[in-house]
Amino acid sequence: MTATMRTQPPPAAARTRGTTARDVWIVFQRQGRLVLRRPALILFGMLQPVLYLALFSPLLEGLGGPTGEGSWRWFVPGLLVMLALFASGFAGFGLLPELASGAHERLLVSPVSRVALLLGRVLADAAMMFTQMLLILALVVAFGLRIPPLGAVVGLALLVVLGVGLSTLSYLVALAVRQTYVFAPIVQGALMPLMLLSGVLLPMDLAPGWLYALSRLNPVSYVVDAERALFAGEWGPAVGVGWAVALGLAVVALAVGGRAVRGSAR
């Protein structure tokens, strides 16, 4: 009897679909309020990239060649990827206390769209990350770096897509492990190789063959390549490849994530 009932669409299906966007917006606002009340959080998240900019990038000048001469032009795009990597990678941290306290459960009992519970959070994270990137770009432009405007816009959009994919994965990990002491080492353990093998700090051309091969297996490398091309005003195939990788990651992550939220009651 249940089987036959399932095959028929529930009468409220249309209404439910129509409200998904509204639900995303409500969840987005709920998360956004936390940041708006403590804007210093935005600056804290920028600390790591700004330190790299001030204390690491001068070392690159000693390298000479294209990396050394325009060190910021080469380094800043990768730095933004690093920001995206860490800001989104740890996004799931915000869900852990709600999983433990019962707040997530309370939201699951409400008629809110399951996908919106995930997407609203992910988009709020992306908005915060986007703000941080704008501030960093404003900083480097103020210090004299010239960036092609269109390249910067497409580059930032690409990073938002990457961020959506990565923070969705981070929420998936949070939903799966539920405990901070498990979550933190898993995320840290995943992010470090992703960063080191993406060539954001030093060009992977310097790497021995096996290391270079490993870096080509890292999806983040392709986004780094695309960002460097966009910030140099080069619209080569690297841009398309970077977008394809980031979009693919985001779509797969969201599809899996939507299912995970649906079954996340315990």
Added chain:
Amino acid sequence: MIHTRELTRTFRVGKRTVEAVRGVDIDVGEGEFVALLGPNGAGKSTTLRMLTTLLEPTSGTASVAGHDVRAEPTEVRRRIGFVGQGHGAGDDQRVRDELHTQGLLYGLDRRTARSRTGELLDLLELDEAADRVVTALSGGQRRRLDIAMGLIHRPGLLFLDEPSTGLDPQSRANLWEHVARLRGEFGTTVVVTTHYLEEADGAAERVLVIDHGRVIADGSADELKSRVSGDLVVFTTEDGAAADLGAKVAEALPSAGTAEVVAEPGRDPRVRIRVEHGDAALPGLLRSLDGAGVAPLSVAVSRPTLDDVFLTLTGRSLREGER
């Protein structure tokens, strides 16, 4: 409001399959106030989680507020309020914001959500805390906020899962006062799980006793208690010989059960016996004891408790798990 048939839920723990709920049939009508009473691990919460769409039943059916929990979970969710065992509000959120958001999630427009938020802050005496962050609230305030969030959409059916755990007696009394007021005002159907006997006894109109995943008794607290034959009469005597004699005298009373003599070192020997209408039987008992030359030191009559009911049904005490 609630109809379940053969509702079952099993969990896999390692290689073992644990049957948490085994074929439960529950029918709750509109406006009823029902308590699910049972020891920890009896299956109360698992049942509640299936009824609130948090858990899929392994088998069986459940219709809640007119909709099947599996086929139309969203329709069920729209119509029910839920106060879980944990805290529903986000730690860093402000009280007013969380209530307002909760209203929007249930489809209220902004104006309605705002006015309901104001009403509930008032009703649950959270006015002063409205602009505070949730972590700054006292335990009682947090619990009241949980309840307010469960009520924002004026559900016809409210589920409360162990709502008074961790509350001091004062807050606990307040909680039930709020629930009673709510029922008076809106005729809300209330289903509550509890392992506090007094709550099931005092507040609820109907008690479902659950043990090992099954409903083993269903009725009003008074009906259930009447299944325990008689009130408990306890009297103490000076020595064991007097107690033994007193026990024989007591057993001769009409409608008396078997007397039990309890002798504990350092305490006066006690005679326990179940007698119907213990208060009325007491004068006769005293006269008989006097006639036999037994002078009781103290006499007490107590009505059966729900714990006695549970003991009669299962041979175990509800309180055993707590010690």
